[in-house]
Amino acid sequence: MVEAMRFPCRSKFLPAVLPILSAVLFTACSAEQSVRPGATQSLQPALFDSERALREAADLAALYPRDAGTPGAEQAALHLRDRLQAAGLEAFIDSFPDPTPTGTQTFHNVFGRLPGQGRGLLLLASHYDSKSGMEPPFCGANDSASSSGVLLELARLLAPHTNLPPEILLVFFDGEECLRYYSEHDGLHGSRHLARQLVENGKQNDVQAVILLDMVGDKDYNITIPQNTTPSLAHIALDAAQAEGIRSSFSLYRYAMGDDHVPFLAAGMPAINLIDFEFGSAPGRNDYWHTPDDNMAHISAESLGKTGRVVLHMLNTLIHSK
Numbered sequence: 436m437v438e439a440m441r442f443p444c445r446s447k448f449l450p451a452v453l454p455i456l457s458a459v460l461f462t463a464c465s466a467e468q469s470v471r472p473g474a475t476q477s478l479q480p481a482l483f484d485s486e487r488a489l490r491e492a493a494d495l496a497a498l499y500p501r502d503a504g505t506p507g508a509e510q511a512a513l514h515l516r517d518r519l520q521a522a523g524l525e526a527f528i529d530s531f532p533d534p535t536p537t538g539t540q541t542f543h544n545v546f547g548r549l550p551g552q553g554r555g556l557l558l559l560a561s562h563y564d565s566k567s568g569m570e571p572p573f574c575g576a577n578d579s580a581s582s583s584g585v586l587l588e589l590a591r592l593l594a595p596h597t598n599l600p601p602e603i604l605l606v607f608f609d610g611e612e613c614l615r616y617y618s619e620h621d622g623l624h625g626s627r628h629l630a631r632q633l634v635e636n637g638k639q640n641d642v643q644a645v646i647l648l649d650m651v652g653d654k655d656y657n658i659t660i661p662q663n664t665t666p667s668l669a670h671i672a673l674d675a676a677q678a679e680g681i682r683s684s685f686s687l688y689r690y691a692m693g694d695d696h697v698p699f700l701a702a703g704m705p706a707i708n709l710i711d712f713e714f715g716s717a718p719g720r721n722d723y724w725h726t727p728d729d730n731m732a733h734i735s736a737e738s739l740g741k742t743g744r745v746v747l748h749m750l751n752t753l754i755h756s757k
């Protein structure tokens with residue numbers, strides 16, 4: 436699923452081969468408990484607070500620039516960790532070096548963890564870095580604060596659910612954006628690092644789903660699920676959108692997309708990317724992307740709410756399918 440590369444000139448790349456780097460011990464998700472029978476409380480999509488998600492997005496967007504390796508990125512990582520802790524989740528930062536076209540940089544993946552009572556691991560992911568080399572006042576409101584705001588609101592809702600069978604990891608990736616062109620040492624640094632950790636620690640078969648959110652705040656809401664998505668997860672997402680009454684806002688995109696879900700797909704883990712890659716001044720256009728028009732005026736609480744509620748429907752399906 437990872438081979439299709441039919442992007443327009445400004446789009447993201449898709450790596451054909453993922454690098455194998457040095458081993459890093461992964462100790463975050465070591466719970467191996469027996470399945471506890473009994474009913475599991477369903478998550479309530481209606482409880483997702485869209486305005487709260489928008490405030491979280493605005494707070495992160497205010498931290499700019501936050502491209503990988505900058506003080507802003509470090510500040511953003513600490514901010515996200517603090518917000519996860521405030522939500523009631525165990526939170527930590529995994530800092531690691533990784534080569535880039537301009538030398539080795541330190542990246543920071545941020546995690547919130549909800550321990551599971553049984554087997555299985557669900558990853559909910561966003562990136563939090565902003566595109567480098569942009570002129571102020573570029574703040575990455577949609578790319579990447581929107582998805583991070585949704586994830587923080589999901590953290591608040593999930594925190595009391597300590598009785599769910601699977602472990603849930605909320606992951607905020609650093610270094611999604613490339614400096615020059617996406618390649619094995621440029622872009623997707625955080626996601627490649629985590630996928631590698633999972634494989635090296637024999638955890639990849641525990642992963643039920645990687646649900647990646649990216650650019651989910653456009654007021655003109657139109658989720659374009661890329662071709663390189665696990666089909667069963669696409670079905671679950673479309674059913675979730677149907678349940679939420681917004682099926683017409685979800686479509687299967689005609690292209691594959693290079694994004695943080697790719698390293699997981701490449702390692703055999705089920706993954707989906709919920710992304711609105713038509714972020715622009717008119718339907719079908721993406722001309723706000725990576726421009727100063729990616730600002731808070733062009734994203735809405737309503738769109739964040741739609742995304743959050745769809746994810747909660749998806750989690751209910753996934754949690755009760757195993």
Ligand SMILES: [Zn+2]
Binds near residue numbers: 612725
């Ligand atoms: Zn971007």
